[in-house]
Amino acid sequence: MLLYGTGEFPDWGDPYSPASVHLSNDYLEKAFDQTQVPNIVTAVLADYRGFDTMFETAVIFTAGLACFLLLRDFREKEERFYRHTATGVILHVKDSQKVLLVEREFEHMDKDWVPSDLIIRTVCRIIIPFIQIYGLYVIAHGDFSPGGGFQGGVILGSSLILLAISYNLKTLMRRVKEKILGIYAAVGVLIYVGIAVICMPMGGNFLDYSKLAPLLPSDPHHVRALGMLGVEIGVGIAVTAVMVIIYVNIVSAGRHDEGL
Amino acid sequence: MTDLLALIAAKYNYWLYVILMMIGLYAMIAKNNLIKKLVGMNIFQTAIILFYVSIGYKRDATLPIIENVHGGHGSVIHAINYINPLPHVLMLTAIVVSVATFGVAMALAVRIYQRYQTLEEDELRMRLSEK
Numbered sequence: 001m002l003l004y005g006t007g008e009f010p011d012w013g014d015p016y017s018p019a020s021v022h023l024s025n026d027y028l029e030k031a032f033d034q035t036q037v038p039n040i041v042t043a044v045l046a047d048y049r050g051f052d053t054m055f056e057t058a059v060i061f062t063a064g065l066a067c068f069l070l071l072r073d074f075r076e077k078e079e080r081f082y083r084h085t086a087t088g089v090i091l092h093v094k095d096s097q098k099v100l101l102v103e104r105e106f107e108h109m110d111k112d113w114v115p116s117d118l119i120i121r122t123v124c125r126i127i128i129p130f131i132q133i134y135g136l137y138v139i140a141h142g143d144f145s146p147g148g149g150f151q152g153g154v155i156l157g158s159s160l161i162l163l164a165i166s167y168n169l170k171t172l173m174r175r176v177k178e179k180i181l182g183i184y185a186a187v188g189v190l191i192y193v194g195i196a197v198i199c200m201p202m203g204g205n206f207l208d209y210s211k212l213a214p215l216l217p218s219d220p221h222h223v224r225a226l227g228m229l230g231v232e233i234g235v236g237i238a239v240t241a242v243m244v245i246i247y248v249n250i251v252s253a254g255r256h257d258e259g260l
Numbered sequence: 261m262t263d264l265l266a267l268i269a270a271k272y273n274y275w276l277y278v279i280l281m282m283i284g285l286y287a288m289i290a291k292n293n294l295i296k297k298l299v300g301m302n303i304f305q306t307a308i309i310l311f312y313v314s315i316g317y318k319r320d321a322t323l324p325i326i327e328n329v330h331g332g333h334g335s336v337i338h339a340i341n342y343i344n345p346l347p348h349v350l351m352l353t354a355i356v357v358s359v360a361t362f363g364v365a366m367a368l369a370v371r372i373y374q375r376y377q378t379l380e381e382d383e384l385r386m387r388l389s390e391k
Contacts, residue, residue, distance in 0.1 A: 002278045009274050024344040032326045040324040040345040041352070049349060056356055063360035067367040145325065150356055246363040253370055
């Protein structure tokens with residue numbers, strides 16, 4: 001039935017198809033004059049449909065929160081493994097109550113630890129900073145080229161996930177604390193909402209970036225672009241944090257000690 | 261027959277999305293494993309994303325980023341030269357929602373596995389009826 005219905009649909013690539021004749025032409029022709037942002041997708045996303053994107057960010061935040069609440073498990077694991085870094089001798093501690101005085105030459109290790117990952121570690125160590133810089137570029141340059149907060153946030157988050165995959169989960173959790181991830185996820189949403197709320201005492205509507213002009217040291221034409229950049233940064237922070245939260249909670253079943 | 265082939269050739273994007281959507285729907289309804297159901301849901305969402313993006317395409321048009329913004333002020337922007345940005349925005353939203361739903365669904369699947377040691381639906385139903 002759906003296939004039969006396609007007979008009535010406009011041809012592939014028809015420039016006068018119904019979807020392309022009403023609102024989208026308005027966006028294409030006026031968006032640059034109104035917002036000074038050459039990337040129309042970003043302009044529509046962050047300005048014309050700003051409310052949608054704001055609650056979008058809230059949806060992402062809620063997803064991270066749901067993963068945390070469903071899976072997080074603060075109990076200690078029953079058995080633990082320690083490896084002597086110099087000799088490779090492995091200690092297996094079965095009783096979680098027993099407190100082991102761990103010296104510096106012992107390290108806490110995963111149960112399914114494999115020793116032969118030198119190449120992977122080295123390549124990932126070289127690549128991760130470039131991925132992160134690229135992610136920052138995609139966030140910051142979203143107004144002028146393809147990109148934006150969601151995409152850049154996913155790239156940044158995946159660089160952190162790559163760290164967890166190539167080393168182990170504990171390496172990631174040592175560098176990025178769980179509390180900090182949660183705070184970042186909230187801060188990202190708050191940046192977005194904050195920029196929107198600041199517009200109101202300045203005399204505009206909620207999310208009316210043009211009213212931010214007195215606060216920003218640039219010419220008033222670019223204020224909308226800067227406002228969009230601000231919300232994109234908020235979105236990027238929130239998405240990065242939530243990506244890592246979801247990953248970490250799922251692979252370790254909420255224990256945050258070992259996993260992929 | 262040739263009419264049908266011509267129709268498919270002209271509108272193959274819609275056929276592709278319908279086929280993908282049916283594959284996803286079938287997986288969601290018929291599969292027994294919860295992870296396979298999730299994969300089916302993702303295929304369904306991808307089909308809808310493809311549908312919207314293909315609607316936004318215009319022949320001989322470029323991507324919706326205005327060219328020469330700093331040099332050529334005053335040049336008129338013709339909408340016919342740029343593909344439709346609106347489906348792209350909507351699908352950006354849809355992709356984000358699909359990632360969020362997929363994350364929560366995976367978390368639920370992990371919880372179910374922890375509790376019942378299985379993800380097969382008939383076994384789950386058995387375990388539930390035992391109690």
